[in-house]
Amino acid sequence: MLINKRVFIAEFMRRPNRFEAYVKLNEKEVIVHVPNTGRCKELLTVGSKVLLREELNPTRKTLYDLIGVYKNNKIINIDSQIPNKVVDEALKNKKIQGLIKYNIIEREKTFNNSRFDFKLSNNFGEEYYLEVKGVTFELHGKTMFPDAPTERGRKHLLELIDAKRKGFGAGVLFLIQMSNINSLSPYDDMDKAFGEALRLAYNNGVDVFAYECEVGEKFITLSKSVQIVL
Structure with missing residues (x-):
């Protein structure tokens, strides 16, 4: 299936809780939604390259979903939906x-x-x-x-x-x-x-x-x- 929304590459910084993470996007710190309640500790490490999907919904708190992580040049999708x-x-x-x-x-x-x-x-x-x-x-x-x-x-x-x-x-x-x-x-x-x-x-x-x-x-x-x- 195709992802028919804009996707951006960012750098993972930290994940204070199951649903939110902070990433660096265009040299700015941005809060994003994590659509996966699993731990993903071996993936979401400081400095790892992650994929963000843009979500243009005015009712949302965040503009992006963190949907993927690069691990040794392999993309792992972590979107539970x-x-x-x-x-x-x-x-x-x-x-x-x-x-x-x-x-x-x-x-x-x-x-x-x-x-x-x-x-x-x-x-x-x-x-x-x-x-x-x-x-x-x-x-x-x-x-x-x-x-x-x-x-x-x-x-x-x-x-x-x-x-x-x-x-x-x-x-x-x-x-x-x-x-x-x-x-x-x-x-x-x-x-x-x-x-x-x-x-x-x-x-x-x-x-x-x-x-x-x-x-x-x-x-x-x-x-x-x-x-x-x-």
């Missing part, structure tokens, strides 16, 4: 193996006590619930999720197990918001309960997908599957 849009595009373009047969794509659908990112169906009456998780933590070509504890993420996995037991298709897709990745694993040291729930989901028939992306300053698109190590 992007994964669902990228996956929606990929589903429509039949790029996700195992989900090609679903031609009806609905967003934000409720099952039991959870709202899943997608409900997929087709003309044969088959239904499938899909949850998407954006991945930004990488170390030596290996990615892990989550980079902060997520009780909500664990709950989603348990609801996917329930959907599977009730006869629906169910899956979780980890969208890795960068390229050239070797594998994806649960980050057990960060959230052991999530890792246990992911393995339980897999052992109960829930599909686990992982795809990396091609990322540029003004685009991000799902590219190829990545090995999953549970």
Whole structure:
């Protein structure tokens, strides 16, 4: 998908809280919104080169969203609103193996006590619930999720197990918001309960997908599957 707004390169300075950061843009200190509640500590380091997306909304407190970070000449997109849009595009373009047969794509659908990112169906009456998780933590070509504890993420996995037991298709897709990745694993040291729930989901028939992306300053698109190590 293309980013149809102006994008600027700036220098990261500090992040006083989850939602705001200070950057240097055109030699001026500017406050920006961070659309990612994860820690991103290994990415948002002092002096790192970051990408800002201009948001011309008069009701906003800030003029820019911090959407990406350069790490060793690789762009990592950190916008938590992007994964669902990228996956929606990929589903429509039949790029996700195992989900090609679903031609009806609905967003934000409720099952039991959870709202899943997608409900997929087709003309044969088959239904499938899909949850998407954006991945930004990488170390030596290996990615892990989550980079902060997520009780909500664990709950989603348990609801996917329930959907599977009730006869629906169910899956979780980890969208890795960068390229050239070797594998994806649960980050057990960060959230052991999530890792246990992911393995339980897999052992109960829930599909686990992982795809990396091609990322540029003004685009991000799902590219190829990545090995999953549970």
